[in-house]
Amino acid sequence: MKQFFSFLSKNQADIYRILLFVLSTFLVIYLLPTGGQFKYNFQKGKPWQYENLYAPFSFTIKKSESELEAERKNIRDNAIPYFEYDEQIVTQGKDKFEELLTTSYVDSLFQVEENTIRTVGIQFINQLYRFGVTQEVTRYNDDDLIYLKKGNIIEEITFAQITHADEIPKEIDKLITQKKAESYGDLLKILLNRSITPNISVDRKLTEASIQSELDAISPNQGIVEKGGRIIAKGEVVEGNTYQILNSLQDEYQSIVWSKNNHFWLVFGYAMLVSLVFLMLLLFLKKYRTEIYANNTKVTFIFFNIVLMVFLTTIVVKLDANYVYVVPLCILPLILKAFFDPRLGLFVHVLTLLLLGFIVPNSFEFLFLQIIAGIVTILTVSELYRRANLFTSVGQITLVYIIGYFAFFIIQEGNVFSMQLENFGYFVLAGLATLFAHPLIYLYEKVFGLVSDVSLLELSDTNSKLLKELSNKAPGTFHHSLNVANLAEAAANEIGANAMLVRVGALYHDIGKMENPTNFTENQLSGFNTHDELDPKESATIIIDHVINGIEMARKRNIPDRVIDFIRTHHGTSVVYYFYKKEEERNGSANIEDFQYPGPTPFSKETAILMMADSVEAASKSLKEPTSSKIDRFVEKIIDGQMEQGQFLNANITFKEIQSIKKVLKKKLNNIYHLRVEYPE
Template sequence: MRKFISAIYEHHSLIYKVFLFVISTLFIVYLFPKGGSFKYDFEKGKVWQTENLYAPFDFAVQKTQVQISIEEELLKEGMPYYFTLDTIIASNSSQKLLNEFELTFPDSLNPDLKNRCRLKLAKTLAEIYNVGLLAEDVSVAKEKEIVLKVKNSGVAKYYIFANLLTTEKIQESVQENFSDSIYNPYKNYFTAIFFNNIKANVSFDKAFNEEIYEEEKRKILPTVGLVKENAIIISKGEVVEGDKFQKLQSLRELYASQVWNESNYNWIVLGYVILVVLALLMLILFLKKYRISIYNNNRKFTFIFFNVIIMIFITTVILKYQPAYLYIVPLCILPLILKAFFDARLGLFTHVITVLLLGFIVPNSYEYMFLQIIAGIITILSVSELYKRVNLFISVAQITGVYIVAYFSFYIIHEGNIVELRWETFGLFILCGLAMLFAQPLIYIYEKTFGLVSDVSLLELSDTNSKLLKLLADKAPGTFHHSLNVANLAEAAANEIGANAMLARVGALYHDIGKMKEPTYFIENQSNGINPHNELGPKESARIIIDHVLNGIEIAKKHNVPDRVIDFIRTHHGTSLVYYFYSLEKNNKEGEVNIEDFQYNGPKPFSKETSILMMCDSVEAASKSIKNPDYTKMSDFVEQIIDKQKNDGQFLNADITFKEIEVIKKVLKHKLINMYHLRIEYPD
């Protein structure tokens, strides 16, 4: 049992990675739709490159949305409009009119004339109500057929809309009805009484019209034909367009439901599992082969997988509930963040793996993958020095522009015109770009959550007024000055070979903070001319010198310096010798000298930036020992020191080339010559 527990403890890092790999695979597969997948990929306007396709089963050809929209418009145009006729209004208005007439002319008219006037008013009102008086102005064609349904009864009659009366139409006819000489003295009174009491009895029944329209719309068939089993759908070499495209789309939509059943569900899931395993395995192998430090760090390993899963989760949720908003997902934030914390190559590789995984489930997968991969490449190429806020805005604008241009290109290839171009999709790309601006606060959240460091944090760490660097300046001023010089050299060299200049500078500023513990044992801090090493043996002196690395790591951790910067403290001497004290011990002691007592514990530099620091640190420190420096001496000196480091294998673990080392040599020579104000010696 003890051996078993010991084995688990010994391999706990690997066990954790396997666990994370399995959980990630299962979660991604769980997110994916479980229906069968149509095995042919096609695009409108492209040639069908595969073999002749025959219908695997009977299926109905689905109408396109355009066809359905046209049928709905035709239905709307052909449907009669429904109006409501209220008979109670006619009765009430007639009674009110007669009452007002009696009040207006109680005894002023002779009985015969009064009776004739009363009948005339009632008849005119009845004639209008028999035709129908429209309540409001409705935008309907004059020749349009309408249905006039009597309120609270099943009676209905068909009308032509133009026959309905309006208040404007009856103005003149009412005036004419009272134009006879016997009515003329009272015409204005009669007209006023008439219009005071008349009320429209016909109204447009909007709710009923919508109800009828929806009911009729539901009767529109969603299909336009039937394809029998084994009937040919498309032949090899034919262009995917027209009814062929429609049949292929219908088959693809129906395929998942037709193929899916309880027995093959497990096979579909198994297929997804294998594909997801392959994709994630490629990511792990990349980390193990090219980013071993990240692979060995479970926190960083988890961070990468976490971001991949988050992007897949967001995309699948959008696809499930609002597939039209697919392109609003800021997928390019993934390479942007990974580049900020690690490097461009890892960011792009992870982005491609994520896009490949999403390619299983998104519609128009080729178009989607092309857009996302191109945008990811632009993200990697354009986003630099993220700590400069303007750079992020410029990069987002470029990425959004690439999205829009690429999508527009795909559309005109497929459709051959821009008549039905969905301009709102461009809005989705703009929103996607705006969402990418969230990268800055997200980076800060990740820094605090996962303990990582980005260029933004590096900028803060590079402030020489920070607490730790001020402490270094107070306790070991010579070391602080040396660190500043090394930082300038490292930054210049990193810029020249395309490495992370900010990281190299910050690493150089902090690489010797361990000397604060015993500052006087380092020559740059011996301002009074007293060397305490004179009182010690070579072995003890070497141990104090070597311990400044361990002391530096301890101090850095105490002050919460990120691991990414602590790596520079660990590696800036690699496994080199404290050669001065080793030679002293060798000359003073008879017999063998244990070289390990005078050797730094390492590790060796494992990146371009840490390699740059080793070269710059050694060259800057040793350059002060040159007596009467001139250009030739300085040049030979730089060559000698760096070549020795190279021959000792100090750069074997770093991704730095011989060419880049030669470039760094040139930079260091140029900088040191400027620092010492040297001039080339001209021959006599």
């Protein structure tokens, strides 16, 4: 048991990566669609690349979505509406007419008997209410059929047979003319207008139920392909009905393949493919990004982003596959480039798209557009901390999407007339969503403790609280740090290292000297050296402690670990040589470990550059009457000495790059001292 726990302790980093690998694979498999993959890849408008295809089994030909939508529209456009007939209003109208007539009729005023007027009025009301009166404004034409519902009886009539409320005065005038009732026409008009009210209204609930019943009855199929029937021949263009038959075969194949009997095998197949993708990522990190591979936080960050993109795409596809291009996948290479490097960003982007190929429709078109957009993202966003660069990149990404989609549409449809403009809106939305990269980067920095170029830009501000404190407490050290920052930045640009990171590391590398600023010669203004009265060991301890003090100070101020690495490594395991020799002269011998920095040695190009620039800049102050040749020899001596001590063995830096750094440092120092090349006499 003890050996087992010892094994776990020694290999906990590898065990964590294995668990992360398994968990990520499981999550992606869970998000993948529950269906097998069709073994043929085809595109509308392109030739069939395989041998003649015959139906492996009988299956129905499904209607396309456009055909189904046309049928639905036709049903709604031609649906016969239902109108509700209210008998009670008719009865109330007659009663009201008779009541008004009784109270309004005076024998001496009219030559016609009351019963005659009553008979004419009631006949007119019955005639008007034969099919009813409505006051609703509708879209129906006179010839359109409608269903009139009287209680439990439904009658089919034309819309023209219904009287509209606005037409009642006109109908009354016609009645008066027909009955030659001019003598009592005014009374009849008043009584009928007050008695007749609309009694018909559209029964929208019943109408919609009828329409829905017809919609539900639509058949999704339009025919059958018998087993053994030829579907398409090699070289034949995939279009029209053939394209729909192939889609139907693909859907049927996937539904048949995904069954209880072979569920295990399908999951096993998906597991192997997804595992291969994540395995390629780990192998890439182990071989080409060793520093990232050794950092489980960074590996977790990369895996998390891949699973997140798969999750978002899956959700969108399940809601509506038409919105798949709204998912801002270009954020992934953008964020990885901000925290790591462009090559890793593009590599992870491509691997993620390989996984998404199982999920999205038209996978070839999707992969093509997204890979091109990812490449554009990597190539265009050079400095993410510059806001204009991100906006320019978003515009270019959107343009690439639009051009690519336009080209695919022409290839597939052969024209541009049926193109739907709203599809271009999806690409614009995807581009705008890419702007979310900035707040997402900030969130990731807080959650995962990573550092982006945006944060480095903020840290490089010399008016920040910590650097302002350094300039006040240790002005000589601050000036030295600025000079080192300029030298290191120029050297980093020369060999393609992260110049912004090197500059920030240089600005903060000596903040530990604020603890005892007068113990360092650059801050001794009076000419009095405190080390003259101290034991060499004690002096060496004070000098060495500025590294430890700097690390503690940086952690208290929440300086990122990536910057603290420069404080930790800028002296490596070198020796405080001056006090070592002083101790040796005084006692005849000295223990080198008492005068040696604790390390570690630089483990990246950037930290190695800072060590060279720091040593060269500090030592250059001791040059008396500097000349170009003196500076050249001086730079060569210092950096060669560091190489002999093995300070750069873990820094992943080449001899060629070191030579380039030497060249830049020589040039910069010559400029600082305003020297020219010495010409022979």
